[in-house]
Amino acid sequence: MKVAFTFPGQGSQAVGMGKELADAFPEAKAVFQEVDDALDQKLSDVMWNGPEAELTLTANAQPALMAVSLAAIRVLQARGVDLAEKVSFVAGHSLGEYSALAAAGSLNIGTAARLLRIRGNAMQSAVPVGQGAMAALLGLDFETACEIDKEAAQGEVCEVANDNAPGQVVVSGHLAAIQRAVEIAKARGARRAVMLPVSAPFHCSLMAPAADAMASALSNADIKAPVVPLVANVLAQPISDPGEIRRRLVEQVTGTVRWRESVTWLAENGVDTFFEIGSGKVLTGMVKRIAKDAKGIAVNSAQDIDAVLETFGAGAVAAQ
Template identity: 80%
Template sequence: MTIAFTFPGQGSQTVGMGKGLADAFPEAKAVFEEVDEALGQKLSEVMWDGPEEVLTLTANAQPALMAVSLATMRVLEAKGLDLKSAVAYVAGHSLGEYSALAAAGSLDVATTARLLRVRGDAMQNAVPVGAGAMAALLGLDFDVAAEVAQEAAQGEVCQAANDNAPGQVVVSGHLAAVERAVEIAKAKGARRAVMLPVSAPFHCALMAPAADAMSKALANADIKSPAVPLVANVLAAPITDPGEIRSKLVEQVTGTVRWRESVSWLAGNGVDTFVEVGTGKVLTGMVRRIHKEATGLVVNTPEDIDALMEKIVG
């Protein structure tokens, strides 16, 4: 069994996430307290009690999702998990890349929380509300979806933002261009093409101001070599050098999340078990669509943690 740990991105957040872990394990509770302190905000109260619209704000959802993933990691470690000996690679979807790096010891939790707060604010503020949009094009391969985006741009920004799984591509850009992409995709045989309820057009050129903000924030961040390689979103290949990690995290703000290729790379390099650490099971669903033979496990409850440790340690 060769394992990769994966870490979810925005959209997986739910009110109440992480509460069971905090109640059951002091190690988990300590992570939520550390994140609250780093941000100067009782983010844990928003996570556990809502309201949902406040949790869903990009600046809150990003550090909150990371907090649950890292709380889960700390419990696994307390139960005897040694990441370096048990896990071959880590990978995360968009903000999940920061969770993956924190899990692998490349970033500490407080630094990661502050970076994600900067990232969330910068991504939200990069484009005026209503000026940008994202849409899911279902049933089209990535190359066709990229052609649709190019055809729809017409002098505006429209690009393939997330290559999530076969036939599941998200495009991002100016509102009118993304609306054109939806119509073009339907004409090209998309099974469905729908606008997404997002607050900003992530992972496209319109995020350039946010990339600049992250470049400044990451320049001062202490980044160490991770205990195991990170398969980076923009490369779909492993990296361990702190300087390269820093530059790829900046590129990731405007670049395509190459999740389908990342999972394919992992599967092609011996990974047969993908463990989603944190909230939800979005990535596990994607993994099964990308690599049908893979085993997908979700770890976000005390019971899940015990089951995983039984598998790994026996």
């Protein structure tokens, strides 16, 4: 068995996430307190009690999702799961890269939370509300989506933001260009082409102001070499050098999340078990579409923790 830990991105948030872990495990509760302290905000209260609209705000959703992922990681570590021994690679979808790096010891949790708060605010403010948009093109491959982008742009920005899985590509850019892309995709035989309910056009060149903000924030951040390599979104290749990690996290703000290629690379390099650590199971579903022979397991409850321990032969340990 060769294992990768993957970490979800925005869209996987839900009111109540992480509450079961906090109630069951003191290590998890301590992580949520650590994030609250780092942000000087009772973010855990928003996570567990809502309102949903407040949790969904980009500046809240990003550190909140990281907190759930790291709560699960701390519980696993306390029960003998050493990433350096048990895990070959980490990878995260968009903001999930920060969770992956924190899990692998490259960032401490407080630093990751503060960086994600800056990132969320910067991405939200990079484009005035109503000027940008994103859309999912389902049933078309990456190459076709790129052709549609070029046709739809007409002098505006229209770019592939997420290459998530075979037949699942997300485009991002100016509102009118994305609307044109949806219509062109339908004409090109897309199974579905739908506008997404997002607050900004993430992962396209319109995010350049946010990339500048992250370059400044990351230049001052303490980043160590991770104990296992990170398969970077913008490369679909593993990296470990702190300087390169900084550069790729900046590039990631405007660049394509190459998730399909990342999972393909991991599978081709022997990974047969993907644990999705954190809220939801979006990445687990993608793994099943990308690497059909691999096993995908979502880990976000006490029962899931026991399943991981059993997989590693550590034996289930009852929650305290």
